[in-house]
Amino acid sequence: MFRLKKNPESKEDLQLLQEYRKQGDLDVLGQLFERYMHLVYGVALKHFSDRELAKDAVNQIFERLIVEIPKFEIQNFKSWLFVVTKNFCLMEIRKEKSHRNRFEKFSADQNMESAEFLHPIDEMTNSSLEDNLKHCIERLKLEQRQCVVLFYYQEKGYKEISEELEFPEKKVKSYIQNGKRNLKICLEQIESKHEV
Known part of the structure; x- marks a missing residue:
């Protein structure tokens, strides 16, 4: 052969x-x-x-x-x-898609805002948007940042986060909601700067 x-x-x-x-x-x-x-x-x-x-x-x-x-x-x-x-x-x-789905699921579960709210965070289709999101996460208050990272990036539930950070569960929910609102504001500010 x-x-x-x-x-x-x-x-x-x-x-x-x-x-x-x-x-x-x-x-x-x-x-x-x-x-x-x-x-x-x-x-x-x-x-x-x-x-x-x-x-x-x-x-x-x-x-x-x-x-x-x-x-x-x-x-x-x-x-x-x-x-x-x-x-x-x-x-x-695949992990990145799972993180995106996590954002969408959270928004749907909470019924916090209208569908437009999903736009900046949940539809991370390009790398500059992901970079902006990371930048905005770094600017969050420590408690909000810890909770947001554990919830979205490590996919931990309220109870797990509460035990890990030793915050009451209600506080964890509040930090995530406020963190998400602050992320939205931060991303919108970055977008408006680029549009000018």
């Missing part, structure tokens, strides 16, 4: 991989990862359409390799890394 010759680069990949498995030396893993960092960045950029998010993804994927490599029998590091990167990006996008 005809077989393609293995190219020397893939052999080197396997040698580095074996060396890393034996010694657990992160410099060796770094050397291997560096060869394909452009590929990881390219895949992440394609999925996120945001350079900063793509750079963050590169770092997170490197950290993930430390955990994932021992679990798998890897024959072709480049192909395997491509799959790991793609899966990571898809999981992050």
Whole structure:
């Protein structure tokens, strides 16, 4: 049976991989990862359409390799890394959708405001809006910020937040409602500045 010759680069990949498995030396893993960092960045950029998010993804994927490599029998590091990167990006996008759904669900449950209220927070379709939202969250009062982050980003319920932060449940609800109102105001201020 005809077989393609293995190219020397893939052999080197396997040698580095074996060396890393034996010694657990992160410099060796770094050397291997560096060869394909452009590929990881390219895949992440394609999925996120945001350079900063793509750079963050590169770092997170490197950290993930430390955990994932021992679990798998890897024959072709480049192909395997491509799959790991793609899966990571898809999981992050799915998480982001789940956060958006959380905002929508909360708005529907609370019946706090009209449907227009959903616009700035719930329809985070572009990265600048997400950046603005992060900026506005940072500007919230500490208690509001803690409650909003735990509720929307870590998907914890009122009771869990109440226990974790040692606030009464009513306070937690109040902090989330006020935090959400303040986020809306902050986002609207940013939008009006851009329109001027």
